[in-house]
Each structure stands twice: as structure tokens, then as C-alpha cells.
Amino acid sequence: MSSDINTRKDISSQNDQGARAIRVVVAGPDGRMGQVMVEGLPKHDGIEIVGQLRRADREQRSELLREADVMVEFTGPESAPELLFEALKARTRPVSGSSGIAESVLVEADRMAREYEIGGIWAPNFSMSSNVMMHAVAMIAKYFSTVEIIEAHHETKADAPSGTAVRLAEIARAAHEADLKEANVRHEILPGTRGGSLGGVHVHSLRLPGDVGWHDVVLAAPDGFVTIRHEDSGSREIYVPAVANAVRKVMQPDVIGLLRGYGSIIGLTS
Numbered sequence: 001m002s003s004d005i006n007t008r009k010d011i012s013s014q015n016d017q018g019a020r021a022i023r024v025v026v027a028g029p030d031g032r033m034g035q036v037m038v039e040g041l042p043k044h045d046g047i048e049i050v051g052q053l054r055r056a057d058r059e060q061r062s063e064l065l066r067e068a069d070v071m072v073e074f075t076g077p078e079s080a081p082e083l084l085f086e087a088l089k090a091r092t093r094p095v096s097g098s099s100g101i102a103e104s105v106l107v108e109a110d111r112m113a114r115e116y117e118i119g120g121i122w123a124p125n126f127s128m129s130s131n132v133m134m135h136a137v138a139m140i141a142k143y144f145s146t147v148e149i150i151e152a153h154h155e156t157k158a159d160a161p162s163g164t165a166v167r168l169a170e171i172a173r174a175a176h177e178a179d180l181k182e183a184n185v186r187h188e189i190l191p192g193t194r195g196g197s198l199g200g201v202h203v204h205s206l207r208l209p210g211d212v213g214w215h216d217v218v219l220a221a222p223d224g225f226v227t228i229r230h231e232d233s234g235s236r237e238i239y240v241p242a243v244a245n246a247v248r249k250v251m252q253p254d255v256i257g258l259l260r261g262y263g264s265i266i267g268l269t270s
């Protein structure tokens with residue numbers, strides 16, 4: 001480990017206790033989430049934005065990262081892996097909100113963070129209420145034989161299903177410790193009508209005009225069913241306090257490795 005890097009980052013950690021602000025670089029500052037972070041994070045005590053990292057800044061990327069204690073990253077699953085690895089190499093703690101990052105990337109990022117003895121977090125959903133929904137599904141899914149998920153987002157969303165829907169399906173499957181039993185639809189008149197399946201949990205994506213964002217988890221048993229619905233407030237600003245929380249969390253000296261999910265910060269298991 002370069003002693004130069006080590007010294008600067010350690011000083012910054014000490015300053016987190018008092019005098020100096022945590023220095024943040026925002027990757028993807030012109031994106032929908034990035035813009036909100038650039039605008040909102042400096043309003044939180046002890047956080048300052050010291051850099052903005054755009055795709056075109058390839059040459060200056062490692063220098064920009066070295067100047068910061070934390071990289072806040074909302075660029076998407078294709079760009080995020082390289083940014084995560086480069087931030088960690090610069091000993092800059094990642095706070096990553098990109099959905100759909102591959103498991104192998106997260107495992108490697110965790111390994112690197114442990115090697116460099118720094119923290120980081122990947123949270124595909126920084127909304128407290130949706131993390132509570134995931135926690136609820138983790139607790140009750142085992143009581144139901146069938147789980148299906150319906151999600152709706154704006155028509156310009158590039159990926160389907162949402163990262164949150166995938167996570168909900170994983171959670172329901174994990175709660176069962178086996179794939180769920182799927183209904184036997186022998187004749188699917190329109191191909192794809194039953195949606196995608198993850199571990200026997202069927203996921204259906206709606207793409208609609210407007211700033212829509214909701215998830216329904218339908219849990220069914222022979223004696224009835226329960227639906228849990230989470231609806232976004234429609235505002236991206238609501239994510240800023242949670243990201244500020246995460247920025248502070250990853251600066252704590254006892255946080256080593258890559259935390260998974262915003263729930264891990266607020267005391268929820270999923």
C-alpha cells in the first residue's frame with residue numbers, strides 16, 4: 001500500500017470526528033441521480049463535493065479519485081465495476097447506488113476493500129421504506145407457497161426488471177431455501193405473459209409514461225394471499241439524506257469491506 005495514499009486517507013478519517021469535511025467525488029454528475037447528489041450532499045453537515053467525474057474524464061480519473069475520501073456513484077451497471085475498482089485502488093471509499101451490478105464484481109470489490117482496510121457500500125435502493133419492504137418479505141415469504149412480483153417504472157428506464165424486483169425475488173427464494181413451485185401454465189397464448197422467473201418467483205415489468213415507480217409483492221398460500229406494496233415518493237431528493245448517511249458510515253474506521261444494501265446501515269437484514 002502506498003504510504004502517501006495511506007497517510008492522506010487516515011488524516012481524513014480523523015477529521016471525520018471533528019474538523020474537516022468528508023471529501024466526496026460524484027461519478028455521473030449529469031445523470032438524474034448524480035445531479036441531485038451534487039446539489040444535495042453539500043447541504044449535509046461535514047460533507048463537501050471536491051470533484052465531479054464524467055465519462056470524458058478518463059485521463060484524470062485516478063487523480064480525481066485520490067483527492068476524495070468517498071466516491072458517490074450512480075452511473076449504471078456497465079460503468080460501475082471499473083469505477084468501483086479504480087476508487088478502491090485509490091483507497092477512496094465507494095458509495096455505489098447503481099442497480100444490477102454483477103455478484104462477481106461485488107465479491108471482488110469486497111475483497112479489495114478488505115485488503116486495503118477501508119469500507120464501502122453498494123445499495124441498489126437507498127429508500128428506507130423499500131428496504132423495510134425487503135425486510136418484511138424476508139420475514140414472511142417462507143409462510144407462502146407462491147410469490148410473484150409486479151413492478152412499474154418510467155418508460156425510459158433502460159433495464160427490466162428493476163434491481164429492487166430482482167432483489168425481492170432473491171430474498172423470497174432465499175427465505176424458502178429452495179426454488180418456489182411454479183404454476184403449470186400449459187398454454188401460454190402470448191409468449192412472455194408469465195414474466196421472467198428467478199428461483200420460481202415470477203416477475204412482471206410495466207413501463208409507463210410519467211415518473212412512476214412501485215413494486216407489488218404478492219405472497220399466496222392455499223388459504224389466501226397478502227400483497228405488500230411499495231410506492232416511490234416520486235422525488236429523487238429523498239435519496240440524499242440516505243446517501244449522506246452512507247458517506248458518513250463508510251468513513252467509520254471499523255467499517256471494513258463492502259456493505260450490501262441500505263438496510264445494513266439502518267439495522268435491517270435484507
Ligand SMILES: NC(=O)c1ccc[n+]([C@@H]2O[C@H](COP(=O)([O-])OP(=O)(O)OC[C@H]3O[C@@H](n4cnc5c(N)ncnc54)[C@H](OP(=O)(O)O)[C@@H]3O)[C@@H](O)[C@H]2O)c1
Nearest residue numbers: 028030031032033054055075076079097098099124125126
Ligand atoms: N440506489 C438507488 O436508490 C437508486 C435510485 C435511482 C436510480 N438508481 C440507479 O442509479 C443508476 C443511474 O440512474 P440514473 O437514473 O441517474 O441514470 P442516468 O440519468 O442515465 O445517469 C447516469 C449518468 O452516469 C454517467 N456515466 C455513465 N458511465 C460513466 C462513467 N464511466 N464515468 C462517469 N459517468 C458515467 C452518464 O453519462 P453519459 O451520458 O456520458 O452516459 C449519466 O450522466 C442506475 O443503475 C439506476 O438504476 C439507484
